[in-house]
Amino acid sequence: MRWRFILNIVGILILFLGISMIFPLFFGFYYKDQSVIPLLKSMGITIAAGFLLNRCFRKQRVDLISHREGMAIVAIGWTAVGLFGALPFYLGAEFSTFLDAFFESVSGFTTTGSSILTNIEAVSKGILFWRSFIQWLGGMGIIVLSVAILPFLGVGGMQLYKAEVPSPVPDKLKPRIRDTAMILWKVYALISLAEVILLMIGGMDLYNALCHSFTTMPTGGFSTKNASIAHFDSVYFDTVIIFFMLMAGINFSLHYQFLRGKPLAFWRDSECRFFLGAILVLIVIVTFNIYGTVYETIGSALRFGAFQVVSIVTTTGYATADYELWPVMSQLILLLCMFLGASAGSTGGGMKCLRVMLYLKYCYKELFLLIHPRAVKYIKIGGKPVPEDVVRSVLGFMGLYIGLFAFSSVLIASMGVDFITSIAAVAATIGNIGPGLGMVGPGDNYAQIPYLGKWVLIWCMLLGRLEIYTVIILLVPEFWRK
């Protein structure tokens, strides 16, 4: 493990983070609010820290990053930006403890969207902009992670992270990793821009349009309003945001193909079909479940049902309705949706549709082999057989996911939190959704979670966002040996 090299890279990350604080600062100046001083202080500290780290640990000449180094960079990098990103929150007046600020920051960078804030609208504009902006930065990080870094680590050392690669290796967009990342960032920025424009056409001001685009596209879910999207109470905004949440939940390389003139790219991708098909079915079930019981017209049942289903499946976490007032069946379905998650290669969290598809095909294959024990059957995705070790890795991932979910729920429950809250808070953070059920439902927030519980949930957010393996591996003694 070449620590100098790792810390050098982390230094660069922090340096850029510090520089990016210029954007909230601009809004702080513009609105002349009390965020200017905390932002200036944070910027100074962050840039200085990044610069020092980068200088102290001069770049080593590194030809090949080892698996372990790659994983260490990812885990340490994400934690470090979480720490420095918390500075504006902590130095501002809104968060009483550094843990709360850190929780909010990690929730931002992991694009979770779980909040400690009880009164969001009382927070200064500059700080709120930062809160949205770090989700957008987090989204950029995920794109690099899932489409460039993880497969690269896999390719660089055989079979690592094969499970993170959408289906049997994604259509190689461009040979070089840097190019791939740049292309996808452009796609990401372009779609974000489109959302800003469409929201402004509907009458939203630039500030709110930016803040909400910055939290839709990374499937983050922070809002500048206490009531989330329900604040606007507009069918137009609901529709626009549903559309962009869906965009954000689709593999970004498909968007690129689409923009390059392949209009059928979405349809041809089996995961995308599964993702959209599952959402459609879930919307129909939830709509019929809440129609008549909660909503009097089928139209409003569809409007609120569709929004909540899309928000949870894409792991965004916006709310236009308090689904805790819905029938239990819909609540349970939404809880299960937190496990499903969006597509691989998107900014969404959860287990990802691709893995769930593979698992369903795996189960069917096992049943088929019971009936025809001598048959040879491959699991195919998109018409191509999936290698055995990819299947193995996906099943391992899902097993770890469920196991860590159960373990963390017990930890939260041990702190005296009630049953449903314990389960839902962990499901909502490990899946990077945001709101859960019970004490942490869409109408509530995470402020009431006990001190140690917040640490557990921070851990869950990082676990989920960094695809479990990258974080959990740091706990394996074997990782540190030799």
Add this chain to the structure above:
Amino acid sequence: MRWRFILNIVGILILFLGISMIFPLFFGFYYKDQSVIPLLKSMGITIAAGFLLNRCFRKQRVDLISHREGMAIVAIGWTAVGLFGALPFYLGAEFSTFLDAFFESVSGFTTTGSSILTNIEAVSKGILFWRSFIQWLGGMGIIVLSVAILPFLGVGGMQLYKAEVPSPVPDKLKPRIRDTAMILWKVYALISLAEVILLMIGGMDLYNALCHSFTTMPTGGFSTKNASIAHFDSVYFDTVIIFFMLMAGINFSLHYQFLRGKPLAFWRDSECRFFLGAILVLIVIVTFNIYGTVYETIGSALRFGAFQVVSIVTTTGYATADYELWPVMSQLILLLCMFLGASAGSTGGGMKCLRVMLYLKYCYKELFLLIHPRAVKYIKIGGKPVPEDVVRSVLGFMGLYIGLFAFSSVLIASMGVDFITSIAAVAATIGNIGPGLGMVGPGDNYAQIPYLGKWVLIWCMLLGRLEIYTVIILLVPEFWRK
């Protein structure tokens, strides 16, 4: 599919079931209660039906049973005994609908122990004896299923049911299946007898000692008392029953080895070590969680903590305390224990310790391979590498188990049942435990579950008991083809 052959076998099963109604009849006569007429009627109908089935479908000469036939016999056989076993309940005065009688009967034969009865002590002695006795018969069925039939089907046609065989094929007790089953039945009867004697030494009358042994050894959990084992309020009985629940949760071939003069058999078996170790850890956690909050002395915390943990992990389902009054953490742990279950080759349900062990080793292996991508690593149990296809099958089983649990929970919730009850009722029936949480907690019963919900739970009991595959496969169109 040779239906004549299958129905012939099922006929024999029903015939024997009818004959076995002589035992409750004896107690009916002895106590001169109102169970005599319903039992006589049921006996007549059952014997006649069995005889007819057996005669109408004369035995075909069958050299080899195909997989499909084997699975059909298991699924149809268990359902059929459930149907005919319900007759005494239905013809007696205690159950208002046939569905309720059928639910109770399936709960008996699957050794689940979920009950519809609101006032058990008001039921006639003869019927209550039958209720306990069918659990004991169910336990005999499971022994044949898990130690003789399933591996036989696997051996007969390559790799079927390999997952059901404890570790890499259990020490072959005796070459022939019939002999194996007979030996294990003798072991089963012997331990049951020991429990009867120990309970009677403690002052229990023969009737209650028999009824409770008949429901301990198959990890069933039906009691003749409304308050379950709490009725007796005796440390002696608690201790004896804890001991025999543990016995019932251990692979029966280990008991045989022990009786044959291998005192270290239990210790040498890695699953048995895991099973006992897990129970010990869980008892310690739960005891400390309830000590001070619910119980004032560490002694009573240990007494009630240990009983409930052992009762749930072994999937028995007796109660000496209402754990719904315990802290949430303990409740959540008990809920998770419902998934763990007892050992393979025991009469317990759940996923089984062996599978959970294998899964943990699998996850560790995946992490290890991330660190050392070029390493070759086998999953070993008891020092021997486990074949790839066994691992695959175990993971498929666990995936199906979790998936069907989630799906069935949504079905129950769709009927307006509350959140916790929906989850816990399914977990408690698919794991063949008995009591759950919420409306179906240890102090309640399943009477309030809606009509369709009872059907879903009957399905869950059969699914869990017949190791998922055997039941679910009947829904695969491929199964019925050609």
